[in-house]
Amino acid sequence: MNDYLLILGRDPDLSLLELVSYFSARNISFKIKDKSQAAVLIALPELDFQKTITDLGGIVKIARVIQDLDNEVLYAGKSNKIKYAVSVYSDTDTSDLKEYLKGRLREEKLKITYKRSSRTEQFLMPNDVVRHRLLDEGFELVVYGGIIARTIAVFNPYEYEKRDKERPLQRTLHMISIRLAKILINMVGAKEGDTILDPFSGYGVLLQEAMLMGINVIGVDNSRECADATKKNLEWTAKQFGTRVSFKAIHADSKQVSRFVRQADFAVTEPYMGPLLPKIPMKDEALKIVAQLNPLYRGVLRELSRVVKGNIAFIVPRFRLYSGERVKIPFERMLQEAGFRVVSIMPEIKMPLIYSATDSKIEREIWVFRKA
Numbered sequence: 001m002n003d004y005l006l007i008l009g010r011d012p013d014l015s016l017l018e019l020v021s022y023f024s025a026r027n028i029s030f031k032i033k034d035k036s037q038a039a040v041l042i043a044l045p046e047l048d049f050q051k052t053i054t055d056l057g058g059i060v061k062i063a064r065v066i067q068d069l070d071n072e073v074l075y076a077g078k079s080n081k082i083k084y085a086v087s088v089y090s091d092t093d094t095s096d097l098k099e100y101l102k103g104r105l106r107e108e109k110l111k112i113t114y115k116r117s118s119r120t121e122q123f124l125m126p127n128d129v130v131r132h133r134l135l136d137e138g139f140e141l142v143v144y145g146g147i148i149a150r151t152i153a154v155f156n157p158y159e160y161e162k163r164d165k166e167r168p169l170q171r172t173l174h175m176i177s178i179r180l181a182k183i184l185i186n187m188v189g190a191k192e193g194d195t196i197l198d199p200f201s202g203y204g205v206l207l208q209e210a211m212l213m214g215i216n217v218i219g220v221d222n223s224r225e226c227a228d229a230t231k232k233n234l235e236w237t238a239k240q241f242g243t244r245v246s247f248k249a250i251h252a253d254s255k256q257v258s259r260f261v262r263q264a265d266f267a268v269t270e271p272y273m274g275p276l277l278p279k280i281p282m283k284d285e286a287l288k289i290v291a292q293l294n295p296l297y298r299g300v301l302r303e304l305s306r307v308v309k310g311n312i313a314f315i316v317p318r319f320r321l322y323s324g325e326r327v328k329i330p331f332e333r334m335l336q337e338a339g340f341r342v343v344s345i346m347p348e349i350k351m352p353l354i355y356s357a358t359d360s361k362i363e364r365e366i367w368v369f370r371k372a
């Protein structure tokens with residue numbers, strides 16, 4: 001086992017639950033030694049870290065902790081020109097380290113270019129690391145408290161962008177982000193060979209991500225247009241990426257899903273969450289939406305309890321009013337009524353987790369649960 005620093009994305013609690021579920025599902029032993037809102041210090045066995053970072057939605061960098069900087073080979077490439085950077089994720093003065101690096105690299109007769117963040121932060125964003133080709137043509141050191149680590153894998157935002165652009169059927173609204181899709185898939189503990197059901201499959205974005213992780217998928221949507229779009233996007237995914245998983249898109253009402261689907265290992269979904277809100281709703285409007293969603297969610301939960309064996313991740317909207325008050329769906333009660341219990345992935349992080357998309361008027365509660 002070696003120590004690694006995992007740099008967390010925008011929602012640290014979600015990222016933590018994601019990685020704990022991800023390693024547990026694969027029987028990968030790990031030990032969290034320290035954690036903050038920025039990073040996790042974790043002992044892990046040797047892994048394919050490029051695959052790990054591609055699978056995880058909530059981790060932006062993986063860095064291996066350096067035990068002895070003097071004896072660490074900083075650059076082993078052929079060129080004598082290198083680029084490097086120091087990214088700081090804590091309140092640490094790194095001027096000595098930077099001087100040390102400059103001196104040492106010059107001593108090694110390298111022509112060096114130091115890369116700074118393009119923003120005000122003390123650290124490079126993943127796209128900076130990718131754009132500057134730092135992992136191929138130099139290196140990045142990550143500093144966290146007294147720890148110095150070397151970046152070995154970085155999240156590549158350009159791949160997400162490409163996938164979002166190339167998907168044959170597109171819509172701008174109601175599509176889950178790739179990042180959140182991955183986090184949810186990992187939070188239920190799904191892995192290669194398992195089957196995931198999305199009872200509100202929309203354009204199939206979430207299921208596409210599952211397929212890319214080697215997971216079989218079943219999508220259900222009650223709109224003919226969406227069921228067709230799911231089918232086309234999943235066919236394209238299979239062809240484009242050569243995935244060898246099974247995929248199915250069913251046009252049906254999720255309140256009757258057990259008529260069409262016999263069994264799934266897991267379910268992950270961002271359901272229908274009411275009409276699109278151009279602005280923060282008035283209380284009576286929010287109450288009306290909740291009254292409309294209650295029977296839908298109740299019906300779907302009843303059906304999921306018949307079909308799904310393992311964990312379920314379900315997004316539930318809640319409506320913030322101008323006064324700051326929240327209008328909520330009584331989801332915990334619904335879970336009990338349908339015979340589910342909330343899953344505690346880490347006791348110190350309580351469900352539901354709250355996720356606020358930057359461009360959305362609603363807040364999302366994230367629930368993970370399974371049959372009681």
Ligand SMILES: C[S@@+](CC[C@H](N)C(=O)[O-])C[C@H]1O[C@@H](n2cnc3c(N)ncnc32)[C@H](O)[C@@H]1O
Nearest residue numbers: 200201202203204205206221222223253254272
């Ligand atoms: C927020 S979108 C899902 C986004 C999707 N997860 C994705 O990745 O693109 C919600 C979807 O639920 C579908 N829907 C609404 N009511 C439904 C029902 N009763 N049964 C099945 N699908 C339903 C809508 O047609 C819509 O496509």
